Amino acid sequence: METAHEAKGFGNFDDAAAYILQLLSKQIGINSLFIAKNDGETNKIIKAHNSSKSLVEEGSSMPLPQSYCSLSINHGPTPLIIEDVSASELTRSMAITKNYGQGTFIGVPVYYSDRTVYGTICGLDDQSHKLSEEDLSTFEMMSTLLTYVLELEKANQQIQTLTAPIVPVTKGVAIVPVIGEITASRAEVIIKHVLGKCSQESMDYLIIDVSGVLQINSTVGEYLLKLVNILKVIGVTPVITGIQPFMALKVPHFAAALKGVMIEANLETALKQLGFVLIKECKEKSDSH
Structure with a gap:
């Protein structure tokens, strides 16, 4: 409830994204947390929070099929967890995997209210990282919160235009x-x-x-x-x-x-x-x- 209350005070989606990543960083020990947006072809990092190593660069982009985010979107609304990207059949042959060794990835799609995809909220580490059930639940909750903020921003823009x-x-x-x-x-x-x-x-x-x-x-x-x-x-x-x-x-x-x-x-x-x-x-x- 406190998180939803905070969302109402955000100036825009970027503010909400930055706040959510900071909140996740305090609760989950994974090195890099990020929110990406995609248009079906390109995956762009909208916001990124790196703890000790800069694994994800804010503002960077790459073709969606070459990103881990595409795997998360294809997986559906529940969290996709890959504990070792170098060993998983989903990721070991991908070009970006060489950058993360035996690292861990988690991703959850972010949807608009009509269930079309905005992008993803993800965690990434170049070290093995064990995620708890509570961590997975938190990621899902943050994805839902981002949907809420997206709709608030859309409604606000419509009101401003009207x-x-x-x-x-x-x-x-x-x-x-x-x-x-x-x-x-x-x-x-x-x-x-x-x-x-x-x-x-x-x-x-x-x-x-x-x-x-x-x-x-x-x-x-x-x-x-x-x-x-x-x-x-x-x-x-x-x-x-x-x-x-x-x-x-x-x-x-x-x-x-x-x-x-x-x-x-x-x-x-x-x-x-x-x-x-x-x-x-x-x-x-x-x-x-």
């Missing part, structure tokens, strides 16, 4: 209402979301409305400026609306850096500047009947 939806106004014109507190991580999600939409649809103007932003700091200001500059590069004219007085006070260079960018007080004036006239049609419709 709080900055792209609303089409007419052909070539759309609005992005940015709402709530903007953090650096959320700003990154918004930028990726906006650029993805702009690449899919032909867009001439994108109105970025920040009237719903609760807080802003220099870091967030830089991200917004980055978005504005990227839009210019890809041929989309940015329009900023809703800049509040507290923004100008808290990030003095923000408004100055937007020199040359179309800035309007609100959405209505921005749309008028772009050639739109907002009218109430209710009366006209009622008169026509």
